[in-house]
Amino acid sequence: MKKICFMHQASIGDMLMVTPTYRAVKECCPDCKTVVVTSHAGYEMMLGNPHIDKLISYRKGDPVLPIITSIWRSDVAVIFDYHYRNALYAMLALIPKRMGYGKDLINIHLEDEPLELFEPLKYLAAVAPLGIRTDDLTLTRPVATDDDRAHVDEIMRSNGLSGDKLIIIVPFSLSAIKDWSTERYRELIGRLRSKGYATAIVGGKDQFERAAREFPDAINLCGATNLRESAEIISRARLYISGCTAMLHVCSTTDTPSIALYGPTIPEQWAPKKNCTVLYHKLPCSPCYNLTDAPCRDNRCIKSISVDEVWAAVENILG
16 A cells, blocks of 8 residues: 545544554554645544644535545545544545444445444454454654744743642533532542642633532642643643543543443543553443433443542542
């Protein structure tokens, strides 16, 4: 292969999960040019990735011709998150082999792998027919620029933060039933404060007001950092705590230890394999994939994780 293009516009966590595949392509085919078409958020996070030769940002409504031109006559198109637009663009670009997880307009249709399979392995399975394989499932960290690092320096300085006393908490995910309760996070923050640790809430700018209202005793960094800066500030912290969120996977690209609280989703598929303490109580109804269409009214899985259980994990890591 001389040129391969990837279509991937899923969530931030999924985008990180595919980075071992990009690296594997370069290891197995070092002279192959890789082109990745992703979302605007994916562009921000993948910018500077050493295994991507050309990165294209796209969302509905953007001009199509630049995309067609960039992927024109690639040897292969791999479509990770199927959408008819992705498949159509690959066909219009006269790419002879179009493969991935989908149906229409794709020459090779791969059935989804079992849900229990670790997510990076699912992406690697999609390119296995091309002879692309690797045992290295390490996720590639978003590359911070000098400006990103300088901004994080200023955030740390202005808030009086030092890395050895900083705990990062990400309490909000895309699905509320995956989230531990506000009351339990508050109790945990109180215990951390009593031991001299500062807690910072990281999230999107749309979560700023909620974080300020629900966690008045924590430093509110929601919206203060882009994705690369979030990875940078997490890398400087002593510990990271959250449920099943994209930032958990960002943390796994750093050396910062994490505590992951799993409820409806299963750690076998989603939990980081590196430096991560997973708290999870499997129930007869686990896993649950109705995260938006039919939300669980009981939510026993995530509620079954107690503050004492999390605190024991915190003490084990902090010493």
